[in-house]
Amino acid sequence: MRVQPFVIIALICCAQVFAQSGIAAETRPSATRLYQSQVNVIAFQTVLLEFAKYRERLKRGSVKLTFRLNRQGRVTDIKVVSTKSNPWAEATAIRMIRVAKFPPIPQNVIAEQGHDWVDVQAEWSFRVEPSGSKRATQPASVK
Numbered sequence: 001m002r003v004q005p006f007v008i009i010a011l012i013c014c015a016q017v018f019a020q021s022g023i024a025a026e027t028r029p030s031a032t033r034l035y036q037s038q039v040n041v042i043a044f045q046t047v048l049l050e051f052a053k054y055r056e057r058l059k060r061g062s063v064k065l066t067f068r069l070n071r072q073g074r075v076t077d078i079k080v081v082s083t084k085s086n087p088w089a090e091a092t093a094i095r096m097i098r099v100a101k102f103p104p105i106p107q108n109v110i111a112e113q114g115h116d117w118v119d120v121q122a123e124w125s126f127r128v129e130p131s132g133s134k135r136a137t138q139p140a141s142v143k
Helices: 030-053 087-099 107-113
Strands: 007-017 060-069 075-084 118-130
Touching: 030 087, 030 107, 030 118, 060 087, 075 087, 087 118
Parallel strands: none
Antiparallel strands: 007 118, 060 075, 060 118
């Protein structure tokens, strides 16, 4: 990976997916976990790839969204939970989640949850550091 001469971007990204079922994450059945993992990766990669195209617009900040997927895997509702210092990143995250292609919710997940929708909460935090900084670039991670 090539480092730009003046800028190293440290993206610390987190995405958390949860189904609104009242079941603790530790006891959630495996079909739901598998679906959540698929959605998590797609949301994370979709937004991160767009952020990477326009690194110069990322300075410091974070965006936290929640969105609901229906039975077909389409986004039916999206809300900004919080945002810090970067309106472009907020608008970009919303736009990319709206156009992302999520898989339909499997029947066994619907049966496990007792409803045909999944809520997703995702957060992306970022900061740009000058090159030569002693701070190491942290890899992006998904929680």
